[in-house]
Amino acid sequence: xxxxxxxxxxxxxxxxxxxxxxxxFIEGHNLPGGxxxxxxxxxxxxxxxxxxxxxxxxxxxxxxxDVDPGKEPARDRVVVAxxxxxxxxxxxxxxxxxxxxxxxxxxxxxxxVELEGVPIYHHLEIASALAFDFGVYCVVVGxxxxxxxxxxxx
Amino acid sequence: MDPELPIVLLxxxxxxxxxxxxxxxxxxxxxxxxxxxxxxxxxxxxLLGSQYGSEGTVxxxxxxxxxxxxxxxxxxxxxxxxxxASGIGTLIFLYSPAYMHDESGLARFYAALLAFMGSIIGxxxxxxxxSIFLFWExxxxxxxxxxxxxxxxxxxxxxxxxxxxxxxxxxxxxLVGFLLLSLVAGDVVxxxxxxxxxxxxxxxxxLQTALRERGLFVPVLGLVxxxxxxxxxQVPLHFWxxxxxxxxxxxxxxxxxxxxxxxxxxxxxxxxxxxxxxxxLLLFATVGLVTMTVCxxxxxxxxxxxxxxxxxxxSHLGLMIAGFGFTTVLGAETGVFHLLNHALFKAALxxxxxxxxxxxxxxxxxxxxxxxxxxxxxxxITAVVALxxxxxxxxxxxxxxxxxxxxxxxxxxxxxxxxxxxxxxxxAVFASVxxxxxxxxxxxxxxxxxxxGYSHVHRPSLTLLVPPALLALLTAVISVDxxxxxxxxxxxxxxxxxxxxxxxxxGIPTSYSPAVGMSAVAIAGGILAFPVYGTLHDGxxxxxxxxxxxxxxxxxxxxxxxxTGSGRxxxxxxxxGLLRTYATWTLATTCALxxxxxxxxxxxxxxxxxxxxxxxxIALVLAVAVVAGLAVVLASTHVAGVLTLSxxxxxxxxxxxxxxxxxxxxxxxxxxxxxxxIFLLVIEEIPEYYEVGLGKVAxxxxxxxxVGATAFVTVxxxxxxxxxxxxxxxxxxxxxxxxxxxxxxxxxVILVDFRGFDTLGELVVVALAAISxxxxxIMRSGGAGGDEE
Numbered sequence: 001x002x003x004x005x006x007x008x009x010x011x012x013x014x015x016x017x018x019x020x021x022x023x024x025f026i027e028g029h030n031l032p033g034g035x036x037x038x039x040x041x042x043x044x045x046x047x048x049x050x051x052x053x054x055x056x057x058x059x060x061x062x063x064x065x066d067v068d069p070g071k072e073p074a075r076d077r078v079v080v081a082x083x084x085x086x087x088x089x090x091x092x093x094x095x096x097x098x099x100x101x102x103x104x105x106x107x108x109x110x111x112x113v114e115l116e117g118v119p120i121y122h123h124l125e126i127a128s129a130l131a132f133d134f135g136v137y138c139v140v141v142g143x144x145x146x147x148x149x150x151x152x153x154x
Numbered sequence: 155m156d157p158e159l160p161i162v163l164l165x166x167x168x169x170x171x172x173x174x175x176x177x178x179x180x181x182x183x184x185x186x187x188x189x190x191x192x193x194x195x196x197x198x199x200x201l202l203g204s205q206y207g208s209e210g211t212v213x214x215x216x217x218x219x220x221x222x223x224x225x226x227x228x229x230x231x232x233x234x235x236x237x238x239a240s241g242i243g244t245l246i247f248l249y250s251p252a253y254m255h256d257e258s259g260l261a262r263f264y265a266a267l268l269a270f271m272g273s274i275i276g277x278x279x280x281x282x283x284x285s286i287f288l289f290w291e292x293x294x295x296x297x298x299x300x301x302x303x304x305x306x307x308x309x310x311x312x313x314x315x316x317x318x319x320x321x322x323x324x325x326x327x328x329l330v331g332f333l334l335l336s337l338v339a340g341d342v343v344x345x346x347x348x349x350x351x352x353x354x355x356x357x358x359x360x361l362q363t364a365l366r367e368r369g370l371f372v373p374v375l376g377l378v379x380x381x382x383x384x385x386x387x388q389v390p391l392h393f394w395x396x397x398x399x400x401x402x403x404x405x406x407x408x409x410x411x412x413x414x415x416x417x418x419x420x421x422x423x424x425x426x427x428x429x430x431x432x433x434x435l436l437l438f439a440t441v442g443l444v445t446m447t448v449c450x451x452x453x454x455x456x457x458x459x460x461x462x463x464x465x466x467x468x469s470h471l472g473l474m475i476a477g478f479g480f481t482t483v484l485g486a487e488t489g490v491f492h493l494l495n496h497a498l499f500k501a502a503l504x505x506x507x508x509x510x511x512x513x514x515x516x517x518x519x520x521x522x523x524x525x526x527x528x529x530x531x532x533x534x535i536t537a538v539v540a541l542x543x544x545x546x547x548x549x550x551x552x553x554x555x556x557x558x559x560x561x562x563x564x565x566x567x568x569x570x571x572x573x574x575x576x577x578x579x580x581x582a583v584f585a586s587v588x589x590x591x592x593x594x595x596x597x598x599x600x601x602x603x604x605x606x607g608y609s610h611v612h613r614p615s616l617t618l619l620v621p622p623a624l625l626a627l628l629t630a631v632i633s634v635d636x637x638x639x640x641x642x643x644x645x646x647x648x649x650x651x652x653x654x655x656x657x658x659x660x661g662i663p664t665s666y667s668p669a670v671g672m673s674a675v676a677i678a679g680g681i682l683a684f685p686v687y688g689t690l691h692d693g694x695x696x697x698x699x700x701x702x703x704x705x706x707x708x709x710x711x712x713x714x715x716x717x718t719g720s721g722r723x724x725x726x727x728x729x730x731g732l733l734r735t736y737a738t739w740t741l742a743t744t745c746a747l748x749x750x751x752x753x754x755x756x757x758x759x760x761x762x763x764x765x766x767x768x769x770x771x772i773a774l775v776l777a778v779a780v781v782a783g784l785a786v787v788l789a790s791t792h793v794a795g796v797l798t799l800s801x802x803x804x805x806x807x808x809x810x811x812x813x814x815x816x817x818x819x820x821x822x823x824x825x826x827x828x829x830x831x832i833f834l835l836v837i838e839e840i841p842e843y844y845e846v847g848l849g850k851v852a853x854x855x856x857x858x859x860x861v862g863a864t865a866f867v868t869v870x871x872x873x874x875x876x877x878x879x880x881x882x883x884x885x886x887x888x889x890x891x892x893x894x895x896x897x898x899x900x901x902x903v904i905l906v907d908f909r910g911f912d913t914l915g916e917l918v919v920v921a922l923a924a925i926s927x928x929x930x931x932i933m934r935s936g937g938a939g940g941d942e943e
């Protein structure tokens with residue numbers, strides 16, 4: 001599917017998807033969005049890259065590494081990075097749940113602070129749930145990309 | 155005096171703890187581990203002994219939210235049983251090292267034996283229905299390991315499987331009985347002690363009345379009877395016990411005499427005050443006496459000394475069950491006293507059988523005889539215990555059998571049971587005749603002349619001889635002064651199992667009574683029948699040979715064989731390794747179960763939901779979705795199919811937006827896109843066109859219609875159950891989202907703030923899916939690589 005149209009579109013669309021995913025992630029607490037949707041959307045962007053430029057594109061062209069053709073797909077450095085990502089996400093999610101225990105609150109208790117007078121934003125709200133949501137995001141991106149790249153390589 | 159929790163816990167827990175470290179112990183001590191086990195058992199015996207005379211319940215919190223606790227009740231009955239288990243356990247451990255000399259798997263053997271003893275003590279003391287069930291099934295598991303000790307032998311495996319199937323299966327009946335009981339008990343003794351057997355036994359009459367009011371009395375009685383009967387080898391579930399003789403002899407002595415098989419009897423005695431009634435009498439007296447008779451006959455037909463003893467055990471268990479079955483206090487006296495007597499003489503007899511087999515190398519009854527010349531001490535021991543088993547006065551077994559005769563005669567005085575009133579005593583006497591016959595046959599191994607079947611008979615070592623000698627000594631003491639045993643423990647056991655209190659007296663009868671006459675008939679009949687032993691033996695053996703269905707083993711083999719066969723047939727049909735077969739069966743089963751559920755609860759699809767009452771916009775979107783659905787079916791290529799399918803998906807997303815669920819719509823859109831991409835990736839590998847038979851098309855069509863219909867009906871039914879307006883829980887979330895979660899997107903606040911634990915669970919699922927795909931693909935390529943090499 002590496003047609004010129006596809007490549008040109010992908011170049012334009014992928015960055016937009018990433019930005020939308022980031023905004024969905026941050027806005028999630030107050031508007032439609034959240035870690036899960038942002039994660040799936042990010043994965044979609046990667047899927048478009050894979051479809052357009054092939055599975056080795058990330059390793060070869062973006063990261064500038066050589067790809068060993070005889071190697072198992074699951075041992076690729078990118079794939080290793082993916083499964084590290086979902087392990088990391090799970091750690092963040094569980095870890096953010098453990099923090100309240102230090103304050104004598106139940107596991108996964110969430111709270112939030114409102115900051116007034118912040119430059120540019122003026123009013124900023126920081127929810128502890130964002131850390132948990134970030135864990136969700138990492139697990140979804142890491143997990144889906146692992147599945148996608150391993151199955152795709154087949 | 156109240157029991158002390160630490161001591162009780164230690165007595166139950168110590169065997170398990172030592173069982174856990176047995177492999178280490180075995181490395182240090184080797185075959186002497188048996189002596190260490192003996193010390194453990196002795197410590198348990200001492201701990202339990204220190205609670206002698208105390209009565210009460212102690213408990214340790216376990217699952218407070220379900221009112222389940224590790225609760226232990228100590229009284230005379232529990233102590234009698236626990237002391238027997240640990241006391242005989244001490245002797246068994248002492249006996250084992252010499253008997254099991256030079257065998258393999260000893261670490262496992264001793265660990266299982268210790269855990270076995272611990273579970274028996276647990277059953278004896280536990281007073282919480284769940285704890286009882288736990289220890290109950292643990293005894294089954296340990297006995298499975300012990301009976302199957304010789305893992306290489308088919309006979310051993312067969313026996314272990316059979317024992318497991320029968321006793322664990324019976325245990326499940328017991329579990330259901332327990333749950334029904336706790337259901338009713340919750341109303342009587344309060345929900346906080348719904349599983350507290352000790353609390354229930356304090357108010358037996360109220361509980362029985364409540365059970366009868368709910369119509370659950372007979373079901374509970376029946377379920378408990380099946381559980382106890384399976385464990386205690388009552389007819390028709392008696393067949394596993396003789397097969398269990400495949401176990402090493404020390405295990406047989408422990409299993410058949412003192413412990414596991416008596417657990418059922420023990421439990422029947424335990425719940426006796428609560429359930430005793432006319433139904434109780436009819437059930438247990440009948441089952442017990444039938445077992446006593448059938449197994450006594452089978453013991454006469456036995457050709458192997460351990461088989462003879464095993465059938466005799468089942469027969470004596472029948473005696474005890476029948477004793478408890480009789481509702482008078484004499485019945486309780488029979489059960490408790492015979493439990494003690496039988497444990498002592500039968501353990502000694504099995505140990506003697508072990509000595510005989512060990513020193514002569516054969517267990518065939520026909521090949522043995524005249525052993526008193528070679529084994530004089532063993533012969534003396536056997537004389538005491540075999541005569542006790544036969545019930546010959548003044549040996550201990552006589553007293554408890556005399557009590558059975560009296561209880562059988564009394565049975566018709568309490569309830570009007572018609573012809574059974576004289577049938578029960580008659581059957582008891584008939585069975586006792588054969589008891590005398592097989593007891594004499596066992597004793598005859600030591601008298602007469604030596605057949606020339608075996609060469610030299612070794613002298614047994616001291617550790618083989620001391621345990622049965624001690625047991626025989628105890629039997630002799632009880633024989634000389636039965637009142638001593640009564641005062642020491644039997645009376646307190648009777649108090650716990652009888653409904654009314656009664657001071658118990660036993661002794662040699664000095665004047666004529668009907669029971670004395672029955673004893674005389676039984677003994678005389680047995681002695682007169684002994685000379686024709688050979689004829690009896692052959693006659694009984696001929697019955698199952700001419701009519702196989704008479705034997706319970708035949709039924710077991712038939713049932714298990716059929717189950718295995720149909721299981722294999724089902725496996726080849728359902729688990730044939732083809733994904734489409736799995737999908738067919740899973741979908742068909744799910745649809746059948748769901749629709750059957752609707753049918754069973756008489757759920758009707760609400761009429762007002764069927765109709766066209768939608769927004770034009772929504773109707774348009776859904777119409778497009780329907781057209782897309784039709785197009786999927788008609789699509790000529792896979793790519794067209796996938797594309798039309800995603801039209802359907804996008805329409806659903808738009809429907810979500812129109813139904814004001816933007817979060818859901820966003821997720822649907824993104825996931826739809828990703829799925830489309832993944833489909834396109836996979837499609838390249840799929841062949842363009844399949845050859846499919848008409849039958850398969852029809853099958854798939856029917857299945858698709860069924861799945862669609864089920865989903866359709868389910869949606870209609872569930873949307874009808876939607877409450878009007880906003881519910882309390884919906885208001886709760888919308889009101890709390892901003893002040894407590896700090897977010898205006900309620901859906902997301904619920905996901906991460908209020909129900910974060912659910913989300914965490916879903917994350918684990920995603921991570922697991924990724925890991926399993928990785929593993930599967932690595933394993934597969936690893937396997938393929940191996941093949942290439």
